[in-house]
Amino acid sequence: MTAYSADEMMAVAAARRLSDGAVCFVGIGLPSQAANLARATHAPDCVLIYESGTIGAKPEHLPLSIGDGELAETADAVVSVPEIFSYWLQGGRIDVGFLGAAQIDRRANLNSTVIGAYERPKVRLPGGGGAPEIAAWCGETFVMLRQTPRAFVEELDFLTTRGVGVSCVITDLGVLEPDEGGELTLTELHPDATVEEAREATGWQLRVAEDVRAGVPPTAEELEALRALRPANGDTVGV
Amino acid sequence: MAEIVPLADAVRELVHDGDVVALEGFTHLIPHAAGHELIRQQRRELTLVRMTPDVVYDQMIGMGGARKLVFSWGGNPGVGSLHRLRDAVEHDWPEPLELEEHSHAGMAAAYAAGASGFPFGIVRGYEGSDLAKRTRVEWISCPFTGERVAAVPAIRPDVGIIHAQQADEAGNVQLWGISGVQKEVVLASARSLATVEEVVPRLEPRPNSVFLPRWTVTAVSAVRGGARPSYAHGYYARDNGFYVRWDEISRDRDHFRQWMDEHVLSRETAAV
Numbered sequence: 380m381t382a383y384s385a386d387e388m389m390a391v392a393a394a395r396r397l398s399d400g401a402v403c404f405v406g407i408g409l410p411s412q413a414a415n416l417a418r419a420t421h422a423p424d425c426v427l428i429y430e431s432g433t434i435g436a437k438p439e440h441l442p443l444s445i446g447d448g449e450l451a452e453t454a455d456a457v458v459s460v461p462e463i464f465s466y467w468l469q470g471g472r473i474d475v476g477f478l479g480a481a482q483i484d485r486r487a488n489l490n491s492t493v494i495g496a497y498e499r500p501k502v503r504l505p506g507g508g509g510a511p512e513i514a515a516w517c518g519e520t521f522v523m524l525r526q527t528p529r530a531f532v533e534e535l536d537f538l539t540t541r542g543v544g545v546s547c548v549i550t551d552l553g554v555l556e557p558d559e560g561g562e563l564t565l566t567e568l569h570p571d572a573t574v575e576e577a578r579e580a581t582g583w584q585l586r587v588a589e590d591v592r593a594g595v596p597p598t599a600e601e602l603e604a605l606r607a608l609r610p611a612n613g614d615t616v617g618v
Numbered sequence: 619m620a621e622i623v624p625l626a627d628a629v630r631e632l633v634h635d636g637d638v639v640a641l642e643g644f645t646h647l648i649p650h651a652a653g654h655e656l657i658r659q660q661r662r663e664l665t666l667v668r669m670t671p672d673v674v675y676d677q678m679i680g681m682g683g684a685r686k687l688v689f690s691w692g693g694n695p696g697v698g699s700l701h702r703l704r705d706a707v708e709h710d711w712p713e714p715l716e717l718e719e720h721s722h723a724g725m726a727a728a729y730a731a732g733a734s735g736f737p738f739g740i741v742r743g744y745e746g747s748d749l750a751k752r753t754r755v756e757w758i759s760c761p762f763t764g765e766r767v768a769a770v771p772a773i774r775p776d777v778g779i780i781h782a783q784q785a786d787e788a789g790n791v792q793l794w795g796i797s798g799v800q801k802e803v804v805l806a807s808a809r810s811l812a813t814v815e816e817v818v819p820r821l822e823p824r825p826n827s828v829f830l831p832r833w834t835v836t837a838v839s840a841v842r843g844g845a846r847p848s849y850a851h852g853y854y855a856r857d858n859g860f861y862v863r864w865d866e867i868s869r870d871r872d873h874f875r876q877w878m879d880e881h882v883l884s885r886e887t888a889a890v
Contacts, residue, residue, distance in 0.1 A: 407696045430722065431644050431796045443858040444695035446645020448849055451795045457826045460644055460669065460799045461730040464723040469742050492719075497752065503707040505693030505700075508670075512723040512743045541746040 383597050385525070385551035388569050390416055390605055391597040393477070393521055393549050402426040402474045404513055407445050409523045410477030412608060415441060419604040428473065430509045432458045441608050464509070468516050476517030478510050478540065479524055482532050485562050485583050487522065487542025489514070490535040497537060510540040519546035526550035526580040533583045552577045553594060562586055569594040620789025620832040625813060625839040629655045632809045632837060633664075636685075637776040640667035640807065641674065644798030645695060645856070648848035649781040650674045651841045652813050654882045657681050667775055669725050669799060673847070673864050676700040677882070679715060680874055686716040688773070690725040697861050701868040711871065720753050724770045729799045731772035732806025738769045778807030781845045782830075783852060784821055785814045789832035792821045795851030797828045809836045813844040815853050 393413035435455030480489035495501030680702030727739030782793035847857035
């Protein structure tokens with residue numbers, strides 16, 4: 380079996396959850412990898428929308444920014460930013476949104492604004508961007524985030540985005556899904572990860588489903604397709 | 619009527635200390651050369667407006683020209699933090715920076731309202747977010763259905779600045795590819811400046827293009843390469859390598875200042 384990285388496992392786990400034809404609102408980094416991998420494998424008719432206004436983008440290589448030229452060149456249409464957020468996102472025309480964050484709590488609320496106090500933050504993060512309305516208006520939202528006690532916290536320093544639309548949180552250890560009451564529960568473990576590890580990486584008392592699914596490692600085809608998406612110019616793919 | 623003037627003259631004429639200035643560009647066509655000219659002319663106490671402040675705003679903030687930033691996402695796309703922005707917010711260096719932050723949907727609606735001459739825009743957002751306490755938003759009921767929506771005040775900058783591919787000799791401006799909020803910012807602003815890759819005798823209509831008639835633009839300046847390291851669709855590609863290097867250049871205050879001295883302050887306005 381080919382060796383693979385934690386990021387690759389996350390991208391593969393997210394890609395598998397996208398059905399063919401799904402309309403996706405995609406950000407840069409892991410979400411873009413996941414959506415493009417799905418398009419290259421089981422979901423060729425997956426529609427990729429980037430917030431820069433490119434609808435139906437079909438990049439051969441992963442873009443560094445959401446506005447790279449290749450997205451516009453391969454898109455079915457390029458529309459303005461006010462249009463993408465009003466007609467398409469708030470208009471309810473998107474099935475799946477993807478988000479990351481610096482912090483998440485047990486109800487999948489997200490912080491991408493500050494670490495520490497707002498007025499004098501320890502770390503000033505980039506801010507909300509599209510996140511609040513993505514989570515509110517996509518049919519469902521996947522969160523992709525490495526599981527650590529610093530990120531999976533009892534209490535957020537700032538609530539940027541409500542977690543109500545989040546259907547799953549894909550981490551480097553497994554997958555968390557909201558239970559009936561909306562609390563994130565560990566439902567799937569990636570190969571080699573343990574419940575114990577997941578508990579230790581979570582800043583709250585993590586709920587674990589009775590029948591935690593065993594994740595399937597990336598197949599050779601998935602890894603080959605994912606690696607073929609690497610930028611041709613050798614630039615690193617950022618977060 | 620748009621006047622075609624050198625960049626330094628346009629900036630001198632249009633932008634004053636204390637102005638609300640929006641240099642827009644959503645990854646594509648970011649008016650870097652105009653931002654550098656603002657730095658060289660040492661405009662102070664500016665309120666800088668932009669949905670996605672990235673490298674050129676990091677440079678302007680780090681050089682001390684900004685009093686306030688109005689934004690919705692401030693980072694180096696695909697790379698990480700803006701170190702000069704962070705230093706200003708976290709340590710008041712080189713001076714304190716007031717923030718007014720929005721979500722993308724909220725800010726896009728505020729620009730569209732500004733362009734339309736409406737007092738406010740509406741957005742189905744901010745519900746349950748701590749951002750509601752940090753931005754300018756009020757909840758209103760739809761007069762027809764009673765639905766609760768968020769109202770955001772129109773953005774009307776003193777000066778809107780964009781970069782486009784082409785203008786014609788009469789000052790009509792055309793841009794194509796990812797068009798962001800460039801049309802909105804020009805129409806929302808009291809005065810506007812478009813830097814362009816080239817002035818051509820006649821503009822050819824293109825699919826998905828944004829056309830700004832000469833009577834909506836105050837000044838046009840020809841600045842070839844005026845978006846670099848951002849890109850101009852059909853002219854040159856985004857210098858992704860530079861965005862990655864900026865992380866290193868901007869991390870340290872002295873290194874940053876040295877780089878700005880060498881690459882911005884000691885240079886003349888980019889030649890036409």
